Amino acid sequence: MTTTTAGITIRTATEQDWPKITLLNEICFVTPQNEEFTAHWRQLVSGAPPIIAVDEDAVVGATMDIPMTVTVPGGEGVPAAGVTAVTVAPTHRRRGLLRALYTEHHARIRTSGVPLSLLTASEGGIYGRFGYGPATVETTSSIDRRFAVPHPRAPDPGGVRMVHPAEARVAFTDVYDRWQRVTPGAQVRPGIVWNRIFADRESERGGGTSLFGLVHDDGYVLYRRMSGDNGTVARVEEIRTVTRDAHAALWRALLGLDLVRRIEAHLTPEDPLPYLLTDGRLVRTTSRHDELWVRIMDVPAALEARRYRTDLDVVIQVDDGFLDAGGRFALTVRDGTAMCIPTDSTPQVVLDLDVLGSLYLGAHRARTFAAANRLQAADPDVLDRVDHAFGADRDAQMGWPF
Numbered sequence: 001m002t003t004t005t006a007g008i009t010i011r012t013a014t015e016q017d018w019p020k021i022t023l024l025n026e027i028c029f030v031t032p033q034n035e036e037f038t039a040h041w042r043q044l045v046s047g048a049p050p051i052i053a054v055d056e057d058a059v060v061g062a063t064m065d066i067p068m069t070v071t072v073p074g075g076e077g078v079p080a081a082g083v084t085a086v087t088v089a090p091t092h093r094r095r096g097l098l099r100a101l102y103t104e105h106h107a108r109i110r111t112s113g114v115p116l117s118l119l120t121a122s123e124g125g126i127y128g129r130f131g132y133g134p135a136t137v138e139t140t141s142s143i144d145r146r147f148a149v150p151h152p153r154a155p156d157p158g159g160v161r162m163v164h165p166a167e168a169r170v171a172f173t174d175v176y177d178r179w180q181r182v183t184p185g186a187q188v189r190p191g192i193v194w195n196r197i198f199a200d201r202e203s204e205r206g207g208g209t210s211l212f213g214l215v216h217d218d219g220y221v222l223y224r225r226m227s228g229d230n231g232t233v234a235r236v237e238e239i240r241t242v243t244r245d246a247h248a249a250l251w252r253a254l255l256g257l258d259l260v261r262r263i264e265a266h267l268t269p270e271d272p273l274p275y276l277l278t279d280g281r282l283v284r285t286t287s288r289h290d291e292l293w294v295r296i297m298d299v300p301a302a303l304e305a306r307r308y309r310t311d312l313d314v315v316i317q318v319d320d321g322f323l324d325a326g327g328r329f330a331l332t333v334r335d336g337t338a339m340c341i342p343t344d345s346t347p348q349v350v351l352d353l354d355v356l357g358s359l360y361l362g363a364h365r366a367r368t369f370a371a372a373n374r375l376q377a378a379d380p381d382v383l384d385r386v387d388h389a390f391g392a393d394r395d396a397q398m399g400w401p402f
């Protein structure tokens with residue numbers, strides 16, 4: 001327990017605090033929170049109780065984390081803290097309460113020994129100062145299905161079945177698990193998260209129908225129908241594919257929804273969908289956004305957990321303005337495997353910890369950060385090698401929101 005200069009107590013929440021935390025969540029996130037919803041979150045954070053800020057008897061701030069395992073480039077599953085439900089009451093904003101809560105929270109995450117901390121950000125300007133960088137990229141894409149014609153070279157492997165999602169649970173969970181193990185940024189998905197998906201509550205359908213499912217041995221789609229301005233829209237809630245064939249087969253099935261005018265889906269930047277069509281322009285990107293943010297808690301452990309595309313011998317200096325997780329490190333990569341050890345040598349690459357978080361899953365490039373002066377490398381060859389080495393063979397993608 002600590003007390004801020006303004007007399008606010010920062011402490012671990014108890015059972016009795018949950019109703020007040022729920023109310024604070026409802027006010028801060030402007031979304032309804034009911035008992036069932038609270039029970040769901042309580043199960044997810046079990047083992048790591050929330051940290052709260054208390055002013056007299058009012059809960060005026062809260063933060064918590066969900067224990068997770070996330071895949072990094074190369075396929076290793078790394079333990080991580082999934083920081084979530086971060087709130088400060090509108091009566092107490094911009095007085096340093098988030099900083100006080102985060103200082104305590106990250107001290108605990110550090111003690112737990114996990115090398116990564118993850119979050120999704122309500123606003124883009126808050127978390128860089130705490131060492132978090134946006135680490136996955138998704139687009140929202142809109143496809144005018146009426147004119148979409150498969151390219152003559154597009155595979156047509158078939159093998160797609162229509163299912164009621166709740167009746168084909170194993171087909172979905174099996175594919176997800178295989179996809180998760182090869183996709184950087186994807187977390188292991190707990191059974192209670194699946195329960196919520198298959199329960200498909202009306203309040204969570206966003207104005208759409210109940211879920212429809214398409215499954216293939218190596219992929220699946222969950223989608224809803226909804227009314228758009230000019231006709232019916234199929235909104236893809238989730239598409240997960242382990243193989244190229246599953247990707248091609250499932251998109252052919254979606255594009256076969258003859259009386260649907262548009263299909264909306266979230267795609268990663270390198271999704272091959274435009275190349276499966278004779279007119280790739282039909283895949284119109286309507287937004288591009290971040291999903292998962294990464295803060296590296298332990299630089300050597302995190303950098304040694306992932307694999308790299310090319311050999312590397314580089315000294316990096318990582319600056320961490322929030323905690324003292326930075327320093328100078330000699331990073332050596334041979335055949336994809338890294339060794340990262342503290343060093344006193346002159347750094348060849350200098351960057352802030354949030355930038356390293358953005359490079360970590362391979363979704364952002366060192367040379368792009370260098371162009372913005374967010375990464376300094378005096379030798380262009382060194383920059384080139386770092387740029388290549390940190391790439392990943394598959395687009396990074398967050399597995400489930402939290």
Ligand SMILES: CC(C)(COP(=O)(O)OP(=O)(O)OC[C@H]1O[C@@H](n2cnc3c(N)ncnc32)[C@H](O)[C@@H]1OP(=O)(O)O)[C@@H](O)C(=O)NCCC(=O)NCCS
Nearest residue numbers: 028086087088093094095096097098099120121122125126
């Ligand atoms: C975001 C929120 C938690 C901030 O709480 P707060 O107590 O006002 O934040 P603090 O006063 O401790 O600010 C900490 C730092 O973040 C900055 N900051 C806080 N909110 C910010 C915002 N919305 N945009 C940009 N910077 C912000 C502050 O300027 C401060 O910077 P500094 O310490 O480097 O000077 C609070 O506004 C909130 O509950 N918002 C609604 C719910 C939400 O969006 N939660 C985040 C979920 S990801």
